[in-house]
Amino acid sequence: MGFRTKQVHEGVTPDPTTGAILTPIHQSTTFVQESVDTYMGKGYSYSRAGNPTVRAFEQKLTALEGGVDTTAYGSGMAATVAVFLALLEAGDHIVVADVVYGGTYRFADQFLSKLGVDVTFVDASETEAVANATKDNTKLVFTESPANPTLKVTDIAAVSEICKANGVIHVTDNTFLTPYFQRPFELGVDVIVHSTTKFLDGHNATLGGAVVVNNKELQEKIAFARISAGLVMSPMVAWLTLQGTKTLSVRMDAQSANAMAVAEFLQTHSKVDYVNYPGLANHPQHDLSSKQASGYGAMVCFEVKGGVETGKRLMDNIELWTLAENLGSVESLITHPVTMTHAAVPRDERIAAGITDGLVRLSVGLEDAEDLIAALDAALGHA
């Protein structure tokens, strides 16, 4: 069955007792056992270990990514942390892409070292750099493509090959493109991380995360980390995310088309230094993006001339676009990474990673493209 059919139907079966078409919200901590001998006979004991509503979402996402199984979490960061806890131990080394979600950077930088794990940040878009950073004790390579917030693209298949050759697990964060546009397992990835907060929910309603794997052994280890650390998704969040995911393809297509229109407009604007959108023919990794993904997504970034002050003025003057962190929802959002999402990254590292003072990140929503463009044009006029 095709992606659109799966996104609507997978994981969802009408409730056998009432016929309710939607999976019920099983808002229950515990599940009654019929006898000691049939303990876990219906598959559930306590909601930290598993919950039927959460399971329905996990099954849907497994089908969409073409994986073997999924665990769902209270946030995208909880998902990433579960992978680290499950697969790393003191004395291990990991390679992390230098441009990743700010929270991923912060956890790798400030917490993995506490646990005795050695971290090397590299420009993963340079495949050679990943190979060079790999050592005997390297356990895991963590990539994100296109990366937040500069939209740098990593050659996922090439990094997977390096990982395979060295017996290293390749984990990638597929939040920005979702399985609708990018299918990491087909590119050789072992573990896929999601912040379901973003496009999977799509409505700015929930915080959630997921880890999809392509073998049972990884699932067991990661599910064990989740139950041990209590990083689980709640039934209400799973239910809302289930509904959001049913329209994923339609939203991705429309938001991506809007993003292309906005990127093309910005490219011609005199107050804009440059635009980064993998869909533009002049993006340095346009060909790679076209090869490894079937769409370019809803994230656009651009450098406004005049640095931090101009960036701030743009944020404060813009109409229609909401000044907010988060991304992937139906509402268009605008962010200034330097003063907001990436304020925790030291300036020299930030500049080296392309997160410059005037960088503006857009998450393009479902509004009319003409309205979005008119609002940007007006605000750039004031900046």
Ligand SMILES: *Cc1c(COP(=O)(O)O)cnc(C)c1O
């Ligand atoms: C938001 C985000 C995360 C973290 O997810 P939360 O749900 O906010 O914890 C991780 N990776 C990417 C690419 C994100 O955009």
